[in-house]
Amino acid sequence: MPDLFHPQMMGYLESLVPQRHEVMLEMEARAREIGFPIIGIAGGQFLYQIARMMKATRIFELGSGYGYSTAWFARAVRENGGGVVHHVVWDEKLSSQAKDYLGRLGYSDIVQFHVAEAVETLKATEERFDLIFNDIDKVGYPASIPVIKERLRPGGxxxxxxxxxxxxxxxxxxxxxAVQAIRTTTKLLTQDPQFISSLIPIRDGIMLSYYVP
Incomplete structure (x- = not known):
């Protein structure tokens, strides 16, 4: 049986994504230049599609980098009628860069910026979210799941x-x-009866988990 994932697969998937705003292209170019691990073009389109399909208006990002994934989410929220996307990073410099990029994209009124530890910031909120995106340090993944369940709305x-x-x-x-943490998280999400989960083979693997009402 031939390998399922052809070496040209990701390039092909990225070629199918419609042209992005010039600021998004700038963010993508920067990632290539400095080797920054953004979600990628096809990954960003996937995040945007999920947020649009579920009409998400309240999104929380755990680990947001300089705002590339945030931009995809903010676009979806805008098109869904408005709402909020929480951008959370430890680093003041990354937060400042995200404010610049997202401001030039016209999303300043949608995004709330936090410079803090992501899971504790989520835990301190009092609302439930339509969608939560987890991209923190991988060792912290397993411990984040119970907090996420408390802040994800049923059907989120x-x-x-x-x-x-x-x-x-x-x-x-x-x-x-890190590997053990990923394996543990995979089991937590695929074996928990409160989640319906699928691991999507886009870029470095994106787990999609539906929180059953």
Whole structure:
């Protein structure tokens, strides 16, 4: 049986995504230049599609980088009639860069910026969200799931990035802390009867988990 994932697959998927705003192209170029791990073009389109399909107006990002994934979510929220996307990073510089990019995209009124630890920030909120995106340090994934369940509305969606961890999860001899955390999180989401989960093989693997009402 031939390999399922052709080496040209991601380039092909990215070619199917409609042309982005010039600021988005700038963000993509920066990621290539400095090797910053953004969700990617096809991944961003996937996030946007899910948010649009479920008419999400309240989105919380755990680990937001310089705002590339935030931009896809903010676009969806705008087209869904308005709402809020929470952008959360530890780093003041990344937060400042995100404010610049998202401001130039016209999303300043939609995005709320936090410079803080992401899971604790989510825990401190008092609302439930339509969609939560998890892209924090991978070792922290398992402990984040109970907090996410408390803040995700019934019928909401959890998206988790890097569930292949650059292919390292496929090596049974790899028992690093990060790999073990990804494996634990995968079991938590696929074996929990409160979630219906599928692992989507876009870029580094995106887990899509529906929180059953």
């Amino acid at each position: 969606v959890l998206l988790v990035d890097n569930m292949f961890l650059h292919g390292s999860i496929f090596d049974p001899a790899n028992t690093s802390e």
